[in-house]
Amino acid sequence: MLTSLKLIIRPSTLSNYIVGTLCSLCIACSLNAAESSNEENSEALQVHGFIAQGVVNAHNSNYINADESLSLELTEVGINASYQLNEDFRLAGQAVYLNGGNRYHAGPRIDYLLLEWDAFHNEAWRASFYLGRVKNNHWLYSATRDIPFARPTIILPQSIYLDGFRDLGMGGDGGAIKISYSDDDFGEIDFNFSRGKSAISDEQSEVVIGKFALGNLDHDLDMQASVYWRPTFSQWRFGFSALDSSFAYDRAQVDNYFDSEFEFQFYTVNALYEGEFWQLSAEIAQQRYVTDGFYFPEFHRDNIAQGYYLQASYKVTKNLSVLTRHERFYANKDDKNGSELAEISGGSALSHFGFQNDNMLGLSYDFSSNFRINAEYHWMQGTARLSPIVQSDPIANANKNWQVWAVQFMYWF
Amino acid sequence: MSDICRWLNVVISSYVNYKDEIIKTILFKIAVLFLLLFPPQVYAIHVISNITAETKSLSVAQLRRIYSMRQVHWKNGSPIVVYVLASKNPLHQKFCKQQLRLFPYQLDRIWHKLTFSGYGVAPIEVATQQALIEAVKSTKGAIGYMENLSEASDVNIIKIDN
Helix, strand or coil: CCCCCCCCCCHHHHHHHHHHHHHHHHHHHHHHHCCCCHHHHHHHEEEEEEEEEEEEEEECCCCCCCCCCCECCCEEEEEEEEEECCCCEEEEEEEEEEECHHHCCCEEEEEEEEEEEEEEECCCEEEEEEEEEEECCCCCCHHHCCCHHHCCCCCCCCCCCCHHHHHHHCEEEEEEEEEEEEECCCEEEEEEEEEEECCCCHHHHHHHHCCCCCCEEEECCEEEEEEEEECCCCCEEEEEEEEEEEEEEECCCCCCCCCEEEEEEEEEEEEEEECCCEEEEEEEEEEEEEEEECCCCCCEEEEEEEEEEEEEEEECCCCEEEEEEEEEEECCCCCCCCHHHHHHHCCCCCHHHHECEEEEEEEEEEEECCEEEEEEEEEEECCCCCCCCCCCCCCCCCCCEEEEEEEEEEEEC | CHHHHHHHHHHHHHHCCCCCHHHHHHHHHHHHHHHHHCCCCCCCCEEEEECCCCCCEEEHHHHHHHHCCCCCECCCCCECEEEECCCCCHHHHHHHHHHHCCCHHHHHHHHHHHHHHCCCCCCEECCCHHHHHHHHHHCCCEEEEECCHHHCCCEEEEEEEC
């Protein structure tokens, strides 16, 4: 099990150090690269991007907007560049603009900006180090959750890819290591490790803890690791991931809440099957969530939540696929119907705050190699994964049953 | 043609009871005659590399590693530059199934993840088979694929061992 480590270097100092080091390395390597021929440079530089716009509507919920109206708040735009500085070093970065309504705060973001060092390679092994802002590469779809054409559905399973935690779950400023091993007997094995810190904006803070908490929420350095294995020539791939993270809340001078610490440990097991017509995927997650303080100084809660989803897609024609998913999430594994939560809250929480289930049906149609439309309908039960996450809103989330549908066009290059 | 005959024999045998040897032989002869009269325009997909590459043969697993960007250097340590056609291109689809034994969407998934997460780069996509051949010819360390060997001059043909 992973445990929290406190680095002697403060995270803000660490971020400055990382940016400074990255800039120095870039200048040094660029000078070196400038000596290369133009032909080599054209292969060294790769630029890609995407643009996606959709319509979305949530019924009986403020998941997208407060008035439950038809919304165009389903915009995702991104552009990235990768530049091979020399044989061992590569610089890469991506900027995105996202608007998902109430799901996460709208605006531009530096998605990743990193320096890759290809430290070791031969025919079987490859070890790479990444320094800078790195993406979470540990869950089945975590590295591509904002990339419309590289994720299975518009709205991902909230038991794992919680929208309210998007900026925290996406990655952080720090470093990552990726070690790959390929062998004709054992197949393909990948080990990933990362350590980083996410800056939490006021808007993100509001999504997580609600607008009545006036203090600052800070993310300490987190640690994540994952292992993936695909047996030789197999259509199956299996993975395991672990995350250990902590947050601190510093109350404002006048505040409804108190200084607090949140500890978060998250484990997932996943499987993926890739057949000619059928694709199956499943992830099972367990999270331990410890709260000290916040509601009152002596408050202590140690909670274990569980969730899973099973997903199947079938290729009907060369360009058309149908997809279905069944998902369950329980905020407390010992109180799956939320009755205990409702009882001890004294009326501030409803029993359906204790779980969130989703049954969805979707379609995907490819117009060409880089133009697609996705459409999906979700039948939701329970509101355990709706914002604000720490303190659920009994007025906005009053309905146990709610539905979301979305249609999105996407183009990429 | 001998491969097609073998395949025909297997198909016919699987549909006809093994005791019906005469029917099986007649069906086989009719099928071979049909193929001789109307030969299908079938070209195998060939893996090609830049003329400077030292590697003359690869296993299917190695070729998969190269196209899934797990192996990015040749055995001698020089970088591999991977060229492909668009994922819906019929030649690319044939290459994926015949040589890599992968479905094109599996490669798309790997490449999209690398490209849009910052953890790697995808192969360089070109528009036509001719452009692909030209790119392999002119780029040191390049690998690609082609259908018609009559156009294969100034490139290495890499033998794929099963």
